[in-house]
Amino acid sequence: MKRARLARLACLFVLGLLLTACQRNDATAPWQLxxxxxxMPDLAFALTDDQGKAVTASDYRGKVTLLYFGYTHCPDVCPLTLAHLHVVMQRLDKLADGARILFVSVDPQRDTAEALHAYVTAFDPHIVGLTGSPADIEALTKRYRAAFSREPGKAGGSYEVSHSSGIYIFDASGKARLLATPEDTQDKLVHDLHLLLSPGGAT
Incomplete structure (x- = not known):
């Protein structure tokens, strides 16, 4: 039931973007994503990072940023996505130093800065965990047409959060450029990130 709901959220999210934004790139475009x-709007937020420091999008100007919504108690989608991105960063080698993966928690009640730090550093040094008030998180998800919903609680007070799984990619000036979905391969991510991260970048 939960997986079906999550799949529907992801499908609606991607379909909405494709209908209102653009179709897949034609043969002359440089992008594979x-x-x-x-x-989509420029990268903008005011949150707290996994070191407990207040940060805004301007703190990441000059870096290609990958924005992903998830949470540390996620049983499958989040760890798989972060492991996937870790391999992408490894394949980019030194170019990866120009990128940051922003992991925004959709479960701020449980995801303290300390919990986020322990979680993201287990995957890759280029990942930064971000959290904030429920209102801040909701506003940010709406800004990028993402979706999430808390599932009914289980015994012992545990619960899961269904969330869309797109990865938003912004260039070094904070402009929204690309969307990656779970169906996109590491090869596609590496190809397009290489273009954005190389000197001169793709315009």
Whole structure:
């Protein structure tokens, strides 16, 4: 039931972007992922990072940023996605130093800065955990048309959060450029990130 709900959220999320933004790139475009240039707002937020420091999007200007919504108690999608991105960063080698993966928690009640730090550093040094008030998180998800919902609690007070699984990619100036979905391969991510991270970058 939970997996079906999550799948529906992801499908609606991707379908909405494709209908309102753009179709898959044509043969002349440089991108292998979905081009969302001009169809999504610039990167903007005011949250707390996994060191307990207040940060905004301007703190990551000059870096290509990958924005992903998830939570530390996620049983499958989040760890698989972060492991996937870790391999991508490894394949980019030194170019990866110009990138940051922003893991925004959709479960701020449980995801303290300390919990986020322990979680993201287990995957890759390029990942930064971000949290904030429920209102801040909701506003940010709405800004990028993402979706999440808390599932009914289980015995012992545990619960899961269904959430969409897109990865938003912003260039070094904070402009939304690309969307990656779970169906996109590591090869596609490496190809497009290489273009964005190389000197001169793709425009």
């Amino acid at each position: 979905t081009d969302i240039s001009g169809h």
